[in-house]
Amino acid sequence: MRKKVIAIYPGSFDPPTNGHLDLIERGAKIFDVLIVAVLRNSAKTTPLFSVEERLSMLRKTTKKWDNVRIDAFAGLLVDYAVRCKAQVVLRGIRAVSDYEYELQMALMNRKLNKGLETMFMMPAGAYSYLSSGLVREISALGGSVCNLIPKVVERELKRKLAASSRKSKTKQE
Ligand code: PNS
Numbered sequence: 107m108r109k110k111v112i113a114i115y116p117g118s119f120d121p122p123t124n125g126h127l128d129l130i131e132r133g134a135k136i137f138d139v140l141i142v143a144v145l146r147n148s149a150k151t152t153p154l155f156s157v158e159e160r161l162s163m164l165r166k167t168t169k170k171w172d173n174v175r176i177d178a179f180a181g182l183l184v185d186y187a188v189r190c191k192a193q194v195v196l197r198g199i200r201a202v203s204d205y206e207y208e209l210q211m212a213l214m215n216r217k218l219n220k221g222l223e224t225m226f227m228m229p230a231g232a233y234s235y236l237s238s239g240l241v242r243e244i245s246a247l248g249g250s251v252c253n254l255i256p257k258v259v260e261r262e263l264k265r266k267l268a269a270s271s272r273k274s275k276t277k278q279e
Pocket of ligand 1: 116117118119145181182183184210211212214215
């Protein structure tokens, strides 16, 4: 019997975009199980959405794929992969500019666990310029991000930005 291939698609997903969903759809077709894993202890900038909010948005937007699981992890990805019995890490490469960082991570993860393979997939060309960071910036400045993020995420983003503008108004008063 063929061994089940379990893959992890790790990331910040702050917030999930249509580019992430495009990759999830591609991954779900290839792997027996695809675990979309949100990093808990990111050293990056202060997140806009809490991990629980990101998990909830990912759950809502991926429920049509039976083999996709949503989870969060802390610590090293290679250790989490061992706990999940995953053989593959899935990452997206949008443009050449992603390659250097991804190569470094893939090779470092291989050094830490030589049994874990990183596989790269390209999202649809329409998402090659899309990133969560740009979505956060454009929506904070009042620009439109429609067709770039799922409707659920669009609603949550509006709610979050309205709450933060109310907060800053109250502070000014
Ligand atoms: O979407 P991102 O922010 O580019 O994802 C980066 C992520 C979560 C894949 C990476 O930071 C990661 O794997 N962090 C877990 C800690 C770890 O294992 N670091 C060593 C990576 S070589």
